[in-house]
Amino acid sequence: MNRILVCDDDKEIVEAIEIYLQQEGYEVYKAYDGEQAIEMLKNTKPDLLIMDVMMPRLDGIRATLRIREESSIPIIILSAKSEDSDKILGLNIGADDYLTKPFNPLELMARVKSQIRRYTKLGNATETSQTIYQTGGLVVNDDLKEVTVDDEPVKLTPIEYNILLLLMKNPGKVFSISQIYESIWNAEAIGADNTVAVHIRHIREKIEINPKEPRYIKVVWGVGYKIDKI
Amino acid sequence: MKDTRRYSNGFKTAAILLQMVFLVVVIVLFSLLSNLFGRSMLSFTDLGSSSFFDSFYYRDILAEETRGLSMYLQMQKEPVQDAENELYKEYKLRFDGGDSNLYYWFCDGEKTYTNMAKDLDQENALHFAKKLGSYLWYDDSTVTFGGNITGNRGNFNRDILRLFESGNRSGALILAVDMQLLEEDTIAEAKEIYTTYFPLMKVGLLIMTMAMMGFVLVIIYITLATGRNTQNDEIRLYRIDYLPTEALFIIFVGYMSLLIAFCARLSTQSWNLSSSLILVGSLVFISDNLMLALYLSFVRRIKTDTFFKNSITALVVRTIREGMRRQRLTRRAMIIYSFCSVLEIFFIWELYSNQSFWAVIGLVVLFMTLGIRFWFQAVQRKQILEGILEISSGKLEYKLQEEEFTGDYRELAIKINSIGEGLSHAVEENVKSERLKTELITNVSHDIKTPLTSIINYINLIKMEKIQNERIENYVNILEMKSLRLKQLTEDLVEISKITSGTIQLEMHPINMVELIYQTGGEFNEIFEDLGLTIITRLPKEPVMIMADGSRIWRVIQNLYNNVAKYALKDTRVYVELKENAGMAEFSIKDISAQELHKSPQDLSERFVRGDESRGTEGSGLGLSIARNLTMLMGGTFEIAVDDDLFTVKIGFPIIKK
Secondary structure (H helix, E strand, O other), X not given: OOEEEEEOOOHHHHHHHXXXXXXXXXXXXXXXXXXXXXXXXXXXXXXEEEEEOOOOOOOHHHHHHHHHOOOOOOEEEEEOOOOHHHHHHHHHOOOOEEEEOOOOHHHHHHHHHHXXXXXXXXXXXXXXXXXXXXXXXXXXXXXXXEEEEOOEEEOOOHHHHHHHHHHHHOOOOOEOHHHHHXXXXXXXXXXXXXXXXXXXXXXXXXHOOOOOOOOOEEEEOOOEEEEOOO | OHHHHHHOHHHHHHHHHHHHHHHHHHHHHHHHHHHHHHOOOOOHHHOOOOOHHHOHHHHHHHHHHXXXXXXXXHHHHOOOOHXXXXXXXXXXXXXXXXXXXXXXXXXXXXXXXXXXXXXXXHHHHHHHHXXXXXXXXXXXXXXXXXXOOOOOOHHHHHHHHHOOOOOOOOOEEEEEEEOOOOOOOHHHHHHHHHHHHHXXXXXXXXXXXXXXXXXXXXXXXXXHHOOOOOOOOOOOOOHHHHOOHHHHHHHHHHHHHHHHHHHHHHHOOOOOHHHHHHHHHHHHHHHHHHXXXXXXXXXXXXXXXXXXXXXXXXXXHHHHHHHHHHOOHHHHHHHHHHHHHHHHHHHHHHHHHHOOHHHHHHHHHHHHHHHHHHHHHHHHHHHHHHHHHHHHOOOOOOOOOHHHOOHHHHHHHHHHHHHHHHHHHHHHHHHHHHHHHHXXXXXXXXXXXXXXXHHHHHHHHHHHOOOOOHHHHHHHHHHHHHHHHHHHHHHHHHHHHHHHHOOOOOOEEEEEHHHHHHHHHHHHHHHHHHHOOEEEEEOOOOOOEEEEEHHHHHHHHHHHHHHHHHHEOOOOEEEEEEEEEOOEEEEEEEXXXXXXXXXXXXXXXXXXXXXXXXXXXXXXXXXXXXXXXHHHHOOOEEEEEEEOOEEEEEEEEEEOOO
């Protein structure tokens, strides 16, 4: 059973998260400020930390900095600060994920699962074969025509699979709709329409925890789509 | 503090007294010494030695004696006249009486006159003279002078040569003074005076020089110290300093001429020492006080820069200028014009009637002055105009250099600067208050989000319990919907305030509008299908490139699509079109509104205004406002048109070349 430390100065939020986590079968420890979190971290050795930013005594950002001095435990920051700059700061100082309040509890659960899986499986590295493409928790095995996200199989249609494979084979490269169309359908994109965009959205809905804030398939608005190597 | 102590009143009083003492010493010694100079008792050439026989004074006395001697010898050579009898007797007694320190030996070629031993020839006489110490000889046969009495002997020589006017070219004169001065005569007397006074004179000269230096030093100190005090750095002015500067000049000149006239009167009368000392002393005292007061007043005026300001001239100039300033611009121009005209007519008349050359110069100067003034004003006008243009083009912080302008133009420049300042101040205030508003809204939204998180979470938990009661389930659904709307509202609120206050950072990149519309279409495809809306897109085949921030332009298009999804009538068609028109990429989206639209297009893009009025649906009323503000921020145009139920939004961006 994985242990999770939840830290927020709002007791109701901590309790709500506790209920969700317990339903998923996690053991939950609670802390109400940064100092307490650091202390609990030493005593309980949890597998994951969910932490708020704005807290009395020691805020989440400083707590994360101090924890990162000695521990590589996954940290999910949960904050009402929704600016891009806040997110970038949080991720830069060593948090593994950043979720803004108010959050969807199901999304939080999915992210927790994803982080736990990656953390606990970090030791046994996946066998690298030419036909396996991986970024973060997303793995495309071209031999088996199989796609997994955080070890959970995802079912894609052949076209969706081909689009994902195209993007995975060229990490960081931006493909425009017509480029994708031409390479998947092997035809000139004369009357290109929403088709590709719709497929992309479907892929996103299948592989992303929150399709509106995709981690894998990034939309470069007005240019195209890409997958970054994480 | 300790630095200013040297300007204390005690120091200053002491300095004034000291300078007066120095001055009195200088004046008294100067008058005494100059008296001695006048009597040749003191000469600068004598200062090196203290020997009487080397002194100028001695030579002077000797020259006097020689003159007497030469006259006596003349008398002896020629038949003695009655009238000269008394004088002859006197001379005889003086030179041949046996009590003279001056010895002579004279031979005119035939006869020998001497008061030495009678039978001495020329050689022996010279030998005797050398023994005596101080001697002088002249040999007429070789026309040569000799001896050890050096220095300027012009007077001697003339008197001596007069004895040999006969032209025989024979004879000689030998003069000698017994340096022991055994006899009581004029020379011995002179030596006594000399040895008594000469050291005193030297000391007096020394004291005078030192007093002079002391006087100069004290004056320098007073010059530095005047007007200053120990408390602060300000220059204090006295009552005399408020008199016009010209008055001081008049006092100075008046007093000086009085003094000169008075002194001229005095010199014609003789005074004894004590009364002359009293007179000189009191004159010096009065003059010194007055001159010092005037001098220090000048110094203080210069220190406080009031030398000209306090003058009558400056007052007149100021009055004229002030009077001119009071006049209206037009009248002022008239006054200057009339003045110049009168001057010009006067010059021309002078030129014609008297052929005066100075009138030509006057005319030239007049025209040059006018020309320079004209040119100067044109330059200033140009600068003013430039300043106005700069400010009107938005550079509110632009400043005219006020000191570069004169008269009206300076006033104009000052006013323009203050207009610019006011404007920039207002803009600054506005930006600041918008920023504060954003900050407030952001903080409030953070505070709202925390309880909202709990609400959403617990609603979700309630839903996870198996609710049997359908009514309660319905209530919970409403709660969920409203809480999500509240969440949307807070986020939109932060965003709109950030956009309007200009605190967001844009990252402008080339964007293909065609691609963007396809991408958006993909996102909304199923939402529209569920609502029974059919999208008809008319897009060019070629990419249409604009400059925009990718995620912001997506937000704009997304908001427009969301707007359609929320307010369009079900089962209708939505027209999306992208056209190139005169270098602009024009995007338009048209739909049929589900509700009747009562609002004007302007109102619809205002914050919190929604097409349906009922507020029953999920929307914050900020969608169009955000879309419009973002578009404008990125340099695009945003237009809403309402034709009965047909609702159209048009946005335009300049197309960039690939």
